[in-house]
Amino acid sequence: MADRFFHNEMPDFVPEATEETAVEDVADSLLKLVSLPYSTLAQRFMRAALDLKETIVMETWVLKGRRVKDFSLYTGALGTAFLLLKSFQVTQNSNDLKHCSDIVKACDSASRGSGAVTFICGRAGVCALGAVAAKDAGDEQLCNYYITKFKEIKLPKDVPDELLYGRVGFLWACSFLNKHIGEGTIPPSYTSVVVNEIIKNGRRLSKRGSSPLMYEWHGKKYWGAAHGLAGIMHVLMHMQPKPDEVEDVKGTLRYMIKNRYPSGNYPSSEGSESDRLVHWCHGAPGVTLTLAKAAEVFGVEEFLRAAGDGGEVVWSRGLLKRVGICHGVSGNAYTFLSLYRLTGNVEFLYRAKAFACFLLDRANKLISEGQMHGGDHPYSLFEGIGGMAYLFLDMIEPSKARFPAYEL
Numbered sequence: 001m002a003d004r005f006f007h008n009e010m011p012d013f014v015p016e017a018t019e020e021t022a023v024e025d026v027a028d029s030l031l032k033l034v035s036l037p038y039s040t041l042a043q044r045f046m047r048a049a050l051d052l053k054e055t056i057v058m059e060t061w062v063l064k065g066r067r068v069k070d071f072s073l074y075t076g077a078l079g080t081a082f083l084l085l086k087s088f089q090v091t092q093n094s095n096d097l098k099h100c101s102d103i104v105k106a107c108d109s110a111s112r113g114s115g116a117v118t119f120i121c122g123r124a125g126v127c128a129l130g131a132v133a134a135k136d137a138g139d140e141q142l143c144n145y146y147i148t149k150f151k152e153i154k155l156p157k158d159v160p161d162e163l164l165y166g167r168v169g170f171l172w173a174c175s176f177l178n179k180h181i182g183e184g185t186i187p188p189s190y191t192s193v194v195v196n197e198i199i200k201n202g203r204r205l206s207k208r209g210s211s212p213l214m215y216e217w218h219g220k221k222y223w224g225a226a227h228g229l230a231g232i233m234h235v236l237m238h239m240q241p242k243p244d245e246v247e248d249v250k251g252t253l254r255y256m257i258k259n260r261y262p263s264g265n266y267p268s269s270e271g272s273e274s275d276r277l278v279h280w281c282h283g284a285p286g287v288t289l290t291l292a293k294a295a296e297v298f299g300v301e302e303f304l305r306a307a308g309d310g311g312e313v314v315w316s317r318g319l320l321k322r323v324g325i326c327h328g329v330s331g332n333a334y335t336f337l338s339l340y341r342l343t344g345n346v347e348f349l350y351r352a353k354a355f356a357c358f359l360l361d362r363a364n365k366l367i368s369e370g371q372m373h374g375g376d377h378p379y380s381l382f383e384g385i386g387g388m389a390y391l392f393l394d395m396i397e398p399s400k401a402r403f404p405a406y407e408l
Ligand SMILES: [Zn+2]
Pocket: 279, 280, 281, 282, 326, 327
């Protein structure tokens, strides 16, 4: 088990210095970073993020001849576009927005006729991101074009319910449009049919005395954010569920809390006994983001407490030997950012900072020495340094951070 992650040797809390001179005597470069006054550290994150962004644009766009094969946000070109939009929002550099729009345009061509429907892996992501980038650029006509194209997306009958390829991954894109373009851009009449289908499917697989909602993907009853219960419950909470549906969402989360491992971590699928994965996709990090959302939406103490417990698991076992957001240190850092936003507790901010500083200080070296895996798609948003660049941009204003393509 121990070879999946680095033993976390960082102190449980380090208060930040008020002046930069106060940390000059600290010998350890990582400790020095986490001790810096926040404004100084934020500048370091900014510089590192912008350098990474240049590399990512070069590797995934310019050197590919500005052509797109993999259009997905997960491993492909749309992930670079999403990072560029974030960079534009932070720096107001209009070149970033221009590059973002160009990449989305190429993704639009590459994804035409694709049966993939979600935000993270499908055409909904292309059209939704295109509309938001066009709005930011003041191009109303282009924005309307993408919204029209979005509304042409048809969900196949046999589409699964999970986040990466299924119904909630499409619904998330609807919420993203309503948040950034305006409430009602995708009206409830359009989404309620999909929500009803998800609830119906979840109740059908539920067994007496077990979780009120249950789902399957490729024959397995997953629990995590990417393919299972955590991701489905997370999106359902954004969809104004009816009172009986709210009770089922709460019941499902209570079932998960009751049946978590003694360590506090969560099984990747129903009945799994191997307490191994501490990822956003499988395990405590993704579930904790959902519990934090539940604590915010329902105001239930039990969910807040369980979210805190999940944070402890991520702190002790979440310093993974990968950098990305799906199953890497960057994604796990968002657990603490979410808990910080929910509670205002600076200890959570410190933990997010500690994970982000670990990457800032060591990721390059550890990857080049082969001690850390650079990812199967090393420049991508979900598996590679794209996610790390996104995290660094979010660390500049941590109270506004959101796990990319998952938290709204
Ligand atoms: Zn993953």
